[in-house]
Amino acid sequence: MPLQLLLRDVCLLDRIGRFDIGVADGRIVDIAPGIAGDHPHLDLGGALIIPAFVDSHVHLDKACLLDRCDPALGDLSAAIAAVSRLKEGFTEEDVYARGARVLESAIVHGTTHMRTHLEIDPTVGLRSFAAVRRLKRDYAWALDLEICVFPQEGLTNLPGTEDLLIQAIEAGADLLGGCPYTDTDPARQIEILFSLAGRYDLDLDFHLDFDLDPSWMHLDLICTATERAKWGGRVAIGHVTKLSAVPPEMLEAIARRLAECGVAVTVLPATDLYLMGRACSHDVPRGLTPAHRLMAHGVNCSVATNNVLNPFTPFGDASLMRMANFYANVAQVDPAGFRTCLDLVTTAPARLMNLEHYGVHVGAAADFVALRTADAITAVAEGAAPVAGFKAGRQTFARTAPQVFRPVRSTTADMPL
Numbered sequence: 001m002p003l004q005l006l007l008r009d010v011c012l013l014d015r016i017g018r019f020d021i022g023v024a025d026g027r028i029v030d031i032a033p034g035i036a037g038d039h040p041h042l043d044l045g046g047a048l049i050i051p052a053f054v055d056s057h058v059h060l061d062k063a064c065l066l067d068r069c070d071p072a073l074g075d076l077s078a079a080i081a082a083v084s085r086l087k088e089g090f091t092e093e094d095v096y097a098r099g100a101r102v103l104e105s106a107i108v109h110g111t112t113h114m115r116t117h118l119e120i121d122p123t124v125g126l127r128s129f130a131a132v133r134r135l136k137r138d139y140a141w142a143l144d145l146e147i148c149v150f151p152q153e154g155l156t157n158l159p160g161t162e163d164l165l166i167q168a169i170e171a172g173a174d175l176l177g178g179c180p181y182t183d184t185d186p187a188r189q190i191e192i193l194f195s196l197a198g199r200y201d202l203d204l205d206f207h208l209d210f211d212l213d214p215s216w217m218h219l220d221l222i223c224t225a226t227e228r229a230k231w232g233g234r235v236a237i238g239h240v241t242k243l244s245a246v247p248p249e250m251l252e253a254i255a256r257r258l259a260e261c262g263v264a265v266t267v268l269p270a271t272d273l274y275l276m277g278r279a280c281s282h283d284v285p286r287g288l289t290p291a292h293r294l295m296a297h298g299v300n301c302s303v304a305t306n307n308v309l310n311p312f313t314p315f316g317d318a319s320l321m322r323m324a325n326f327y328a329n330v331a332q333v334d335p336a337g338f339r340t341c342l343d344l345v346t347t348a349p350a351r352l353m354n355l356e357h358y359g360v361h362v363g364a365a366a367d368f369v370a371l372r373t374a375d376a377i378t379a380v381a382e383g384a385a386p387v388a389g390f391k392a393g394r395q396t397f398a399r400t401a402p403q404v405f406r407p408v409r410s411t412t413a414d415m416p417l
Helices: 076-087 092-108 126-138 161-170 187-201 219-229 243-244 248-261 270-275 291-296 320-330 335-343 345-352 377-382
Strands: 007-010 016-025 027-032 041-051 053-058 109-119 144-150 175-178 202-207 235-239 263-268 301-303 368-371 386-391 395-398
Touching: 027 243, 041 377, 041 386, 053 092, 053 301, 053 320, 053 345, 076 320, 092 109, 092 126, 092 395, 109 395, 126 144, 144 161, 144 202, 161 187, 175 187, 187 202, 187 219, 202 395, 219 235, 219 263, 219 270, 248 377, 263 291, 263 345, 263 386, 270 320, 291 301, 291 335, 301 320, 320 335, 320 377, 335 377
Parallel strands: 007 041, 053 109, 109 144, 144 175, 175 202, 202 235, 235 263, 263 301
Antiparallel strands: 007 016, 016 027, 041 368, 368 386, 386 395
């Protein structure tokens, strides 16, 4: 079979030695040392090949808004209010331009799959949705984009929002999201969204329990609704920062519940740390749910970008390797757990998004990145930047290695007497 691309001299996770990877028709068709043949090839000089990054929770529609905000930002409610005011001025072209900026940054950091959460309500209408549909089409050469439409500011308290969600679904939205903590009737919002998901056969992804008071949670409502609808494996919950404030025995019990009913968890380190604990003058809690501990109890988890350069998160570059390193640092993960941190931005979110043909093996889609590093532990420890990325076997970016320019030393003959 003629190969579309042959990658020579690469290292692989969990395999000892150097290998070549043969790609045809966008799929990996061979992995072996020294694949013979005169094919178009790229010598990667021992780079580590890993599956491309999967960003399971991003907000493209409200990214890159810092130049429009009061520099004195605040807590979660202040961030929601600030973006609510700005949404009135969103245009399709404006959302497209800001979203494209984030997508291009994600691409050069090795992401090939992304789920963007998109606000739908009577204020913004379907303008942002129209823009993100165009982004999905225009960047499909490098990245598969899922659109999750959701009511950020409530559903039952904003008449007309449900109709707009249905319009977006019928116009091509990929799944539904929710935000019960902003609704005047959280249980009813959850009920409506599960009903719509069943009617249109859609997955669900909720913003949930985004504070530090563990005395009450909406988590059990989601688990019960998931079991009732038999929607296990098709429901995710994001943030869930309340789980950072529970003792170990309670966390284990909740983990068992989540695993049994098939609800996945996405942790958003940059936003969660930035917004949580702002009422504290000292000894500020981290507010970071321990995804690696939930994973150890069978819960599928991911770590994702969430917001970029806006009131929710006034920094970011859509680098998931940076996020894995950041999570490991803040969550105090020992080096033995660094491989899990890499999984949290690759294989685990791929499962969460029910991606088919993902990975680095024969038969998988040829979506992978090359890291100039020795192994997964070193990659996370150093926050190794990808040096090349591939989508369906086509190279989408390259990053040249930095050069160090040493001074030219003078010879003895040049030295003054």
